[in-house]
Amino acid sequence: MSGLVPCATADTPVEPALPPGWELVVGLEVHVELDTATKLFCGCANQFGAQPNTNVCPTCLGLPGSLPVMNERAVELAMILGRALGCDVNRSVMARKNYFYPDMPKDFQTTQYDQPTNTDGRLELADGFVVGIERAHIEEDTGKSVHVGGGGRINEAVYSLVDYNRAGVPLIEIVSRPDIRTIEHARNYVEELRAIVAATEVSDARMEEGSIRVDANVSVRPHGSSELRTRCEIKNINSLRSLGRAIEHEALRHVDLWTTGSGPQQQTRHWDEAAGRTTPGRSKEDAEDYRYFQEPDLVPLEPTPAVIAAIDEALPTLPAARRAALREATGADADAARLLVERGQDSLAMAAAASGADAAKVVTRLVNDLAVDDWSAVDTESFAALIKMESNGELSASQAKVVLGDLVEQGGDPADHAARRGFEAMDSTELESLLDELIVVNPAEWSRLRGGDEVDRKKMQGFFTGQIMKATRGQADGRAVAQLLAQKSV
Amino acid sequence: MSALEIAAAVRSGERSALDVVEEHLTLIEARDPGLNAYNLVTAEGARAQAAAIDAAVSAGEPVGRFAGVPLATKDNMCTRGIPTTCSSRILEGWRPPYDATVVTRLREAGAVSVGKTNLDEFAMGSSTEHSAFGPTRNPHDPSRVPGGSSGGTAASVAAGFTPLGIGSDTGGSIRQPAAFCGVVGMKPTYGVVSRYGLVALASSLDQVGPFAANVADAAALFDVIAGHDPLDSTSIRDFEPTAQAVLEAGVDGLRVGVVKELAGGSGGVPGLAADVLARTAEAVEALAAAGAVVDEVSVPSSTLGLSAYYLVMPAEASSNLARYDGIRYGLRVDGATTAEMTTATRTAGFGTEVKRRIMLGTYALSAGYCDAFYGKALKVRTMMLEDFARVYERFDVLVTPTTPTTAFELGARTQDPLTMYVNDVCTIPSNLTGHPAISVPFGVGDDGMPVGVQVLAPASHDAQTFRVAAVLEAAA
């Protein structure tokens, strides 16, 4: 299951129980796999799930004598995401990050260092909170190791297998500023980034396939302070749920260490989902010296102003702007706007409202009753017509819901579906005569409704409503029935 | 017979390519055991290719510019299915699954590679003594080194094993052995010849180039291997090789600068031998006699080249050679952990000089030292580019000795790396600037060993170096 479901479920506390007086400081590093046909430096397919070591060539295996050739589409996608995040797109150079690792064929990673493609952007969350983006740079992915025996740990394994299919897959790493103060915002940030990535079609953004990976830089400080205290980088976070848990655990650990001693050590830590805690990785003292230097096998990337202008021109409307437009057009609240934009139903909502359907009903109907994957059969016209039928009493709320289901499955005209199902408008005189018959048959119940105590009245309201619904096979409008009962019983 | 003469004879059917190849293989078989120019002789492949060329000739099909010409290929150029060792134990057993672009182009031109030639391990050295497979000897005097790192190719051409050879030049590795062995060797402008399939030493300095016994053959070889390659991102687009076309142009009116710092005067680079300087001066006189306008010129930063080079080169090498970790190919010495295995593999697989440069380069790039070492070296590089740009406003070409001395005795410099490094002092500036330079034989030293004179030109003016070399060759 994707971790990217709306958060704040019961088992994920919204806020860490940080003791009073402490503030959380979080910056996120998000790796996104770019959705290119081929890898960053060679012609091998960028494809998830292929047989191990089938999408490889001399270049992505780092064979002696091989050379990289920059994938121009990857650079373009990186610049598109950069502009979508409001970044400056710069002249940039690739750099080598040198360290030994078995799943890194050249034993250096080709990435960007002091001259990244994108710098100084911002990301606005659904509630209006803004997180600064320090940089969004291009780099290559590594292969994947499988350690066999010894509990799957590299140093205890009997042997290890390496799959280089992922080696050289293009990534963009988006580094936020340490602006995030709550777990909810950390999750919202990733959700929003994912929405932007999806809107710009830069990546398929599937966390479960590893096409989005999140590392969190966590520290704490006394409330009101502006200092940045020692941080730890938490890796191996595989879902939004883990993100919240990992940040909470780490923040509490820091508070504890500051309270009882001189605070945490700067280090990389790994989130252990099963144990619900972080465990130490490399500390600053034995951290690798990456010996960055400019990649001599590649030339600088120098986008012209015209290229950047063309990217800006082609940018789709981004989620934040779509939410604002939807709220403006329909009066939807923040949650509804977020949800509908996430589902891509905002244009349907706005078009239906624009064609005269009641905006509030449009939003309610979509939020409650169109939480399905495929709603492509629902066109604006028939959806607007459905809402109008509901508004003018031709259909009850529950009937409208049923007809919407028909539209999802078959498309077509809502009036036809209503007719086929025998949903006919029931005017108040029909309802009234039906009630009159029921009163005659159930005189005792009726007098309890009129003269009984609160509990009795409620109970009998339910009884008569149920009888009416039964007689009309559910077609009566619940509100109209309630209104009628109230009038009659006075 | 020159390469061009052989090719003409093969094309016309006057000679069979197979006979030509057989004749050269026989020579190699007889004499190479004493020289050790070859790590591997690919006799069967060469015969098969020669037979195919002969068949094409009889069928009236087109054959290339070098049809049937034997070629020596430095053993750091990838050859599909044929071991490519870089004269290192660490690549033991590795057969590349692909050909270097230069290898492909030469095969398409009909040149017949007869084998892979010895070099200093990973092209790190100036004598071909740092080879895991033993040193190569100088055909003019087997007690002396052939130079390096392309010593095997230089020796092959000098011994007449092959009319043509391919080498690589990172700090002088084509020109210095060419000078020591009395043949023509040329380093093209950076980006003119594809590096795809050249096992990297220092990527921003490496360049593949031609060896030949004479200037015309070298020019023809250059024209075949030069040109854009989409597989090499640093390859220059739209470069038109025109070396052969200018060979007869002469030097009348050409502005020739003699680099003061490399001419033995005070304030210049020390250690340049009198006989080498004398031959260089005679070469300059010959150019003046042929109508060139000669003047002395100062290129102050040229004295800084050696120290800048010995930071940039090892820095890049330390990164390029990281991949020899025992995991995917080549040698593997087992260890308890991955790190121990990699350490054991590299300890056993690399020779002393390679380890020295990896350590130098790792240090030069380390946090806290990078600005003082690697950063400063890059500044020198920029300074040199500016210096040479200024000089080339007034001069078309520059002339210097190729090497400080003639070929030295085997073992004479292996104990002190610094005396070995000094060998590259005249050749290094062209690698740091990326400019073209050629070494052409010009007489002999007091010891009777060949002397090479170097001609330098601005970027992309590669043809200019051949033009001047042709005049020097005629006057030598």
Ligand SMILES: [Zn+2]
């Ligand atoms: Zn590949």
